[in-house]
Amino acid sequence: MDLFEDEPQAGGNAPEFTVSEISGAVKRTVEGNFSHVRVRGELGRISRPRSGHIYLDLKDDRAVLAGVVWKGQAARLAIQPEEGMEVIATGRLTTFPGQSKYQMVIEDMAPAGVGALMAMLEKRKAKLEAEGLFAPERKRPLPYLPEIIGVVTSPxxxxxxxxxxxxxxxxxxxxxxxxxAVQGERCAPEVASAIRGFNRLTPGGALPRPDVLIVARGGGSVEDLWGFNEEIVVRAAAESEIPLISAVGHETDTTLIDFASDRRAPTPTAAAEIAVPVRLELMAWLDNQGARLARAGTQGIVLRRQRLRDLSRALPRPETLADTARQRLDLASDRLPRALKDLAQGKRNRLVQLSAELAPRRLQDRLRHDRARLDDLSRRLERSLATNAARERARLDAVSARLPGAGAAGLRRRRERLAGLRLSAAPLARGLAHGRADLARLAPRLPKAQETRLRDLSARLTALERIRLSYDHGAVLARGFVLVRDADGALVTSSGTPAPGSALELEFSDGRLDAVAAGTSGRPAAKPAAKKKPPSQASLFDE
Structure with a gap:
């Protein structure tokens, strides 16, 4: 009996149904008539609870249809549902007796045409761009010559x-x-897992970590390349620590991974060209740089050699470098004896002055003067003490006369003070006695100290005399050198100084000779002269 054909009549004997029977009958009717349907609409509210199921609404301008995607089917959807997307959902209608509602169990979902895909793509691109995944500062430079290249593609x-x-x-x-897989529902998760897997490899390990990654796929339609527009792939590319080159589709194809990658290549072949340089070109460049380096080194040596020759021509001749120093030495040698003599004379005068100050007679006079002054001071002290005692005694008597009855205690204190003054003179007397004893003890040591001082000064004077003799030019002449003077007595230090025929005087260690300059190429003709008395070598103490 058809449930909808039996209409109870008022007051008739109509059958009674339970709520569960009515709900079951409706469920069978709906599932029997709509077991496979395709519904086009816009996605509204989307909910993803922890169970993994997806609850959503399909709507148009007049009605709303509730839909559910079970957990197992949600992972196999070609696209992930997003609010506002226009899709074509494939599945079956059923009821939910617990809430007296019907819903669609969705088994597959696809965008409603290319326009819907592009709208969803633009929306996703704006979202990811707002998060900064496409920012230029996130992009890393590619290595110039990678050792290992990782490729994510179909084998x-x-x-x-x-x-x-x-x-x-x-x-x-x-x-x-x-x-x-480079297309289909397995494309996005596998590509993201491959990128993250390469990044988890250990550099230098058994399976070494690549220096650069290439994510590549050939050309295709928007639906074929859709896996590289998925958010999971874009985020994996942006998080990659290894520089990544995207080469998805042909030159005109653009996917979201191109914006997140560090470098985009128009084709997979172009990605290989970007990853490595041309070996022959690199070798040619190295050869060219080596040749330039060799030419630069050779030219540098030539320039420095020429510079060295120019500088050497500007340097003076070696034989003339010491002329000025030699002349200064000769002048200093002439001035040295006179300077030493003046120094010795000054030291002698200072010694005589010090000796006069240390004469025993002057010291004895000083001692007698100090002793007389000490005696005078002691006598003056005794007189002063006696005068003070007499004055105090007189004051005491005057006070005693004015206060005969009440001044007994004061009189005693005055007398005690007077006795104290008398006792205080005793230490002064003892000090004077000690001073006289020290003077008597030090007086015998004075001649010995004077003798020691004179001996030290004599030793210093002897050392100065030895220094003077070491700088005396007579010692230099004794070793075979000759001192040449012109007619005016000036020293001749160069062979070109005297004019030919001028008179010269040659001084040897044992005398002097007169000579005549014959010219620069000849030798001076010396004529014997009377031997003069050698210069005095007496002590500097001789006046």
């Missing part, structure tokens, strides 16, 4: 063959391939 397509062939032509490098 069976032509893309990997093109990349390997291009790397072999330009600069052969080690390549690690992480095979992934």
């Amino acid at each position: 069976s397509g032509a893309v990997i063959r093109d990349i390997l062939h291009r790397l072999r032509d330009r600069f052969p490098r080690k390549v690690l391939v992480w095979p992934v």
Whole structure:
């Protein structure tokens, strides 16, 4: 019996149904008539509880249809539902007796045309760009010559063959391939896992970590390339610590991974060209740099050699470098004896002055003067004490006369003070006695101290005399040197100074000779002269 055809009549004997029977009948009717439907609408409210199921609303301008995607089916959807997206949902209608509502169990979901996909793409791009994932400052520079290159692509397509062939032509490098699906529902999670897997490798380990990554795929439609627009792939590319090159599709194809990668290549082949330089070009550049370096080194040596020759011509001749110093030495040698003699004379005068001050007679006079002054002071002290005692005694008597009855105690204090003054003179007398004893003890030591002082001064004078003799030019003449003077008595220090035929005087260690200058190329003709008395070598103490 059809439930909807039996209409109870008022007052008739109509059957009664339970709520569960009515709900079950409705459920069977709905599921029987709408077991497979495709519904087009805009996604409204979307909820993702912890259970993993997805609850959403499909709506148009007049009605709303509740929908649910169970946890197992949600992971296999081609696209992830987003609010405001226009989609075509495939599934079945059913009821939910607990709330007396019907809903659609969604098994598949696709965008409602390319326009919807592009709208969703622009919305996702704006969201990720607002988070800063596409910022230029996040992008890392590519290594100039990587040792290992990681490639994320399909192992069976032509893309990997093109990349390997291009790397072999330009600069052969080690390549690690992480095979992934490049389209379909498995594309996005596998590509994201591959990028993160390469980043988890240890540098220098058994499976070394690549220096640069290439994510590559051939051309295709928007739906075929949609996996590289997924948010999970874009975030993995932005988080990669390894520099990443995206090469998805042809030159006109653009995906969101291109904005998050460090470098975009128009094709997979171009990605290989970006990753490594041309080996032959690099070798040619190195050869060119080596040749330039060799030319620069040779030119530098030539320039420095020429500079050295120019500087050497500007230097004076070696034989003339010591002329000025030699002349200064001769002048100093002439002035040295006179300076030493003046110094010795000054020291002698100072010694005589000190000796006069240390004469025993003067010391004895000083002692007698001090002794007389000491005796005078002692006599004056005794007289002063006696005068003070008499004055105090007189004052005491005057006070006693004025206060005969009440001044007994004061009189005693005055007498005690007077006795104290008398006793205080005793230490002064003892001090004078000690001074006389010290004077008598030190007087015998004075001649010995004077003798020691004179001996030290004599030793210093002897040392100065030895220094003077060491600087005397007579010792130099004794070793075979000759001192030449012209007619005016001036020293001749150069062979070109005297004019030919001028008179010269040659001084030897034992006398002097007269000579005549014959010219620069000849020798001076010396004529014997009377031997003069050698200069006095007496002591500097001789006047």
